[in-house]
Amino acid sequence: MTDAQDPRPTTDDILAECPRFRLLVVGNSGVGKSSLINYAFGIDLATVAHGKRGTCNIQDEIIPPHNAHFILHDSMGFEPGNTGEFETAKEFFKSRGKKILKERVHAIWLCIKVPHAGSRVFEEGDEKFLKLAAAAKVPVVVVFTQFDILYSRMERALTDEEMELPADQIRRLCSQRAENEYKNVCLPPLQNIDPTLLHARTSGLGANSSRESAGDRRALADLIKTTLHLLEDTSGFVGKFLTNAQNRQTAWITSVIAQRGSAQANIEGSIKIGMKKYWRGIASSTRLPGFKLEKCLNTLHIDIITSWNFSDPDKLLRGPVFVEKMRTITQLVVPREEEVTDWFGAVKNIVGTAGTVSAATHPIIFPIVAGIGLSGVFITWLATVYKRTPETLRLFMGYIIDLTLVLDQLFMIVLALDPPNFLTQTEIDVALGKYTSSTVNIVHAEIREYCNEATFGKICRSNKAEEKIIELIENHRIKWEGTESQL
Structure with missing residues (x-):
């Protein structure tokens, strides 16, 4: 390339x-x-x-x-x-x-x-x-x-x-x-x-x-x-x-x-890395136009994975299986409400309306998401060139937040292992399952509420979408009593 x-x-x-x-x-x-x-x-x-x-x-x-x-x-x-x-x-x-x-x-x-x-x-x-x-x-x-x-x-x-x-x-x-x-x-x-x-x-x-x-x-x-x-x-x-x-x-x-x-250090590092080039002004970026959405997504994936530096000798986190699973999760937040049926068919009932989705009423658990697979409409859309639209903003916000929070889950799982904490597919699937069965619904609902059609122009002018990304990551990352404080 x-x-x-x-x-x-x-x-x-x-x-x-x-x-x-x-x-x-x-x-x-x-x-x-x-x-x-x-x-x-x-x-x-x-x-x-x-x-x-x-x-x-x-x-x-x-x-x-x-x-x-x-x-x-x-x-x-x-x-x-x-x-x-x-x-x-x-x-x-x-x-x-x-x-x-x-x-x-x-x-x-x-x-x-x-x-x-x-x-x-x-x-x-x-x-x-x-x-x-x-x-x-x-x-x-x-x-x-x-x-x-x-x-x-x-x-x-x-x-x-x-x-x-x-x-x-x-x-x-x-x-x-x-x-x-x-x-x-x-x-x-x-x-x-x-x-x-x-x-x-x-x-x-x-x-x-x-x-x-x-x-x-x-x-x-x-x-x-x-x-x-x-x-x-x-x-x-x-x-x-x-x-x-x-x-x-x-x-x-x-x-x-x-x-x-320190998971908090990884999150802070990931944010600093992303803000150097692609996160800041992500709703109206001057760096992304001209690139295909899939290529931009690949770059975000590599930067975030690198910042966490898991002991991953088989490169599972960079492999096509994990990438496809992450895209399968994030694709649900991309289309407009009225286009969900066209993209995913019967999955519409688990996406719901922004502001009304909750883990209790609309549980999206990983086996169901995996069963859906990547939508053909989503795959075709990823092949298009970056444009400043609410769908594109939801894609990048969703992928950054989804991937970061999955890795946060994974960090806590491998923390209990003896060094060098080698990753296997088992730990990765457990982390995916924990995130998709508990947090993803609320995260996606909040993203939809933030970058809807009515507010998109304001978001582009303010160039502050990255602040919402940071807020959602902090609000939904794993917390445990007496955890490390903010860096």
Whole structure:
């Protein structure tokens, strides 16, 4: 296909400039670095040959086979008397600081195990390393690991009377006490070193921990959010380290793509990628005219799938089966109300009238949608060239929102799997089923209500359809108690 026939995915340009998020992780053996990296980036470090266990060379590039957009540098903690280690780190920062964007270190995680009360939080070597990183203008997040051990300590300290409390009250009590000790023990020494340092805490994420607990997921997502905030902060290290705004955004997007611990980050990244070219002004785009609708849809699909970066060795999410299923879902929102029978025949009764559809009264479950298949009228219509019509706007809004919310469902399904979280058709079909049996009706009704004939001209003039897309995604994405906050 020529450029005139195929709009180029935005992610192609971003990843050509910076294909991998480069992270330096520093911490002593046993602090929990491996499990943290495995779950944050959906990889299995045990399968990556990078030297003998327990030894690290900061210069080594650890490139995991299960995540094409992540690269790791690993370093043990720094002993204050070992000047050779600090000289090596200094040379490492110096060499990486002079390189082009894709070869620089984009962030550092300094991993410190949550200590016992009264014990030293930071060794002299940690403090010296933080000063070294600050001088090199490399952004750092201090990660206090194994918070679950602190929680377990609170459980063991419960009185006999407290042990008689209901289980949920015991959990809240132990969580609050652990949180208080964390704040009292870990944060003051950090503030004394540098009050501007960002920090996060994580629980143990290995096989023996409560991996599926909301607390573990929230802690991991919070670390990712903190890192992304640091990369975006123009007033901090990155503002000095990456003075070019385009470089900052490119590094941020690549880091979003690389991570696999925060669905909210994936959604934010997908939005930023889309807004760079195709989402902004989607109702009256100057970039889409001249392209066939199917080609535009293919580009949107690739950009959104790439931004989520699932561990998909068989490329199922890019394959014709998944693409056809997504189009089968979105096609239902495209035609005018009076044309539904012409497009889908008997399916009209499950589409309903905008503003009246509900999952309770008109359930569209995936087996029925799959049974309908792609309408011949829809297929023919996709072969036409982009035009500014309500149908076209409903197509793009519907596809962006439908695909994003299906991937949000899929993310939560694979989050419970052990890294590298390989996708199979089973997980994909479950995600499709969850979305089409619960949310799609309401989403499509709200899209129809928004971009009907009466409001289409106003939407085109305002160029704010993308704001409605973002609103609907946020309103209908999966929420769970205590979930990660907005980025």
